[in-house]
Amino acid sequence: MIKLRPEIISGIRSAASADELGVYLQNAIMLEHSTIPPYLTAMFSLRSGTNVQIARQIQEIVIEEMLHMAIAANILIAIGGYPAINTRDFIPKYPGPLPMNIGDLQVGIEAFSIDLVKNTFMAIEEPEHPIPIKTVELESVQYATIGQFYDAIKDQIQALGPSIFVKTTAPPQVDSPDWFGDRLFVITDPYTACKAIDLIKLEGEGTSESPFASPGQPAHFYRFGEIAAGRKIIPTPDGFAYGGAPVLFDPSGVWPLRPNCKIADFAPGTHARTRIEAFAYNYSALLNSLHNTFNGEPSQLETAIGVMYDLRTSAVALMETDTGDQSGQTVGPSFEYVDIQGGMPTS
């Protein structure tokens, strides 16, 4: 479970204005985004034609994280804010804690493994009240959960009331039926804002009664659970079990990525360097296009989707590139924000 610093909740509760509350919605955008690089990397590390089911499940989760990021951005816009997505600080440092985390969970950029899913991805997505899967080590530390974080935002939106919603939002909100159906909609008041937040919670955590966010679609925690357990989740007479169709994992179908690669790890003029830089540049282009999308150019969402596809293809050569240090590992992606393309020697 992601444990958030307790002052986050008190900060939300004491927010007296849209501006003050907006800080936490920006945090929500950053939190939702922060899961995408590790999930994407795990998905990209699966070799073409292998582990197809796992790749599909992770991809669906990535798309929903993008939706959640978009929802948080829409709410921020609705109360008069401006999502900031195109900055170096927007991307957390990997490995490291996710935004607002108390620091107990280090999230890195690594190749897919069952351990990664169990220890990191499920920890990220773990609801407040699942069946406990591990002991809590820091009993004495006060923390809040993501669920509490979103609940506090909902409470405060209702407390501050309709007046914090601006009639004509400065940047238009993003409402894209082609890509997200009716799950991404314009936020106009406390009701629509709370409805949107409920969707984030539902898709991430499920409900207290059911692991399913919608029929046939388990919440993220349980979808990762399926991958870790190797079976789809199904209802049983006394609850739910990972007892459905197999979710097969072929360990040979994973590129042996060196974890947490950085551009500076590789010398200019190597394939590793030019390819990791190209990837980071494309990823930065994705953030820039998303920033434009939520800052006045909603049609740029399609540009961002186009960048996503080029990002996918630019990852292919990267994953196959030897790190050059005799380790047998290949180069993992870097999610550094770069706005200059380089990698070759200048002379």
Next chain:
Amino acid sequence: MSYLDSPRIHFRGWFQADVSTINNDIRMFQNDSFVPEYQQMNVNGSWNPKGTAVFRILDCSVTGGFLDGRALTTPQDDAVIGLTVQNSTERAPGKLVDLDPQQQMVSMIFGMQVRLAGPHAEALFEGEFKPAPFTNLWKRQQTGVKMDQQLCAYYQSVLDHVVWSGNIDSNLLTALKAATQDDMLSINFNVYGFGRDPSLPRYTMGHLVGTIGPYRRGEPKQFVLGRQMLSFLTMDDFPVPPTNVNSLQALLAPDGKSLTADFGNTFPIVDASGAPTNLGTVQLGVLRTNPQARITTVESSDLVLIGEVPYLNETWYTQTAGVQTFDLTTNTEAQQLVPTNPLTLVTPLPGSPPSTYNVLMQESINGVYVRADSFVYRLNPGETRQVQFYATQFGKPLASTAINLSSTEGFMGGSGGGPTVTPPTRPTAAIPDIGTPTDALEYLDSVSTDANGRATLDLTASADGPQNPRGYIAGQLYGIDYQLADQPAGYISNIMNYISVLVFDKKVVPDRPTWYQDIQPLFTQYGNLYPIMSQYVVDLNSYDAVVPRIAILKLAFSLPIEDPNHMPVTRDLAAGDRDTILKWLSNPGTDGKPLLGSPPTQPVQIEAPVTPAEPPAAVEPEPLQGAGKTLFIRQFKARRRAKLERESGGE
């Protein structure tokens, strides 16, 4: 005005052209004979089967500039020096695309944005590189390591929809912004030293040096309306010009007091590093005479020297991109001669002072020249596009002069690959002829220039289109040669100057297109040829894989051709086929999915090409070379030899 005018900036860096290579051989387009082996590395010379088609600029910075008659080389000279030249940071990278496997000599860049980045990476200007092909391809690189692409060329176009922003204290940029028109800038860049060996760091990469200058309304976008010096390279000698230097364009300033020439693609280089081959002293001059044929030497008495070309100077090329301005203010003789007499590039024979010079290159004979601005077209049935011609004599408009048009094969045709493919195609994929039927592309056989030396030619694809004459590959290629009607006897043209047209087939969009009937044949071909797409994004061979990706496919097939995410990346899909795909994607059946239809009861019969061409000429790749442009040229020359032999044998 153009990049040869002042003010201008020069840049150098690297480019990546991550082209896919399975489609270099036309036989790979036959779905019925395609086998997965064809997708493997180095099979049939395919040196980058998983290419993405990405074209991008990297490690590229401004190395020099020119303003008010002065070359600028340091940040102290102007703050623009040292800034970086970048692509868009807000969208997918540009793409490099052949016209067709039977025309690989006009590869165009689509969807590339060029940005001058300020000290904080902010855009000082950014604009869209208007899609354009390379030209004046030749074997500039004299030696290479395994798989090196020793052919070099340049791209010239405009940056369109240029937006200026940011704020730096640069006189050059201020002047450039003031000088340019129509929100455009003129851009030219030379590409060389491209690596194709996967073990090289520069695999899929090469060097780039170029120039950006002002654009003036009404001027051509893909060449400079100026003086044209020609290497007199013939089809037989191609790709090595007779004197080992290649054609260039130059521009006389309106006041006649300076002459600027672009040597960026003129001089041979030793190897991929770009080190110049030493040709001795090279000087630009102007002839006192007007010879009506190629000359190989000139007496000093017939020549007025303009200046030496400092091509051996280490920093000259990188700081100027080979663009050299010669000051004529103190050379009154040259000032008098240049407007009316041919320029020449010479190297002195021994003697002090030399009495004779070897002529490396001279201006087009009698100074006359005609050029189609855009020379690559993709036409749908019933569509008309206009070709703009510019006729000049010594750089001045040639009014009321006729331009004759005729069909040509240019550098087109053949398989694009070697004599055979491994494993062999079953059924055999014949190499189709091009240019048939002749009536699918209509144009006048002559047009006349107006008072400004300009003429417009309508190219119209017939309403019925070529009707799939090539069988397993869609559409048909046509070449159009153009010449001035009254050019001097023995005139030698630039062999790159012909028009390439891909005419698409007509496809009537069915009421209810289905996967089996309409979509699978198209998607299977793309899936075969572009495994980066089919293996990593969506398996286009599979209905079940395609169905969950309807939204992205609808988007990609709807994007304009200039968009970097336009699908197919190869830009070779007929409008009727595109409309069919979009209709199929947009009209699901009762199950909510696009219509599957029924599998064909018998295998779809692939029609053999109506007029199968001669078998591919037996040309093996050179040792240490893969497939691609070099092989394309070797095969072209072998076909040409065989044709000439057949023709002479029939006499």
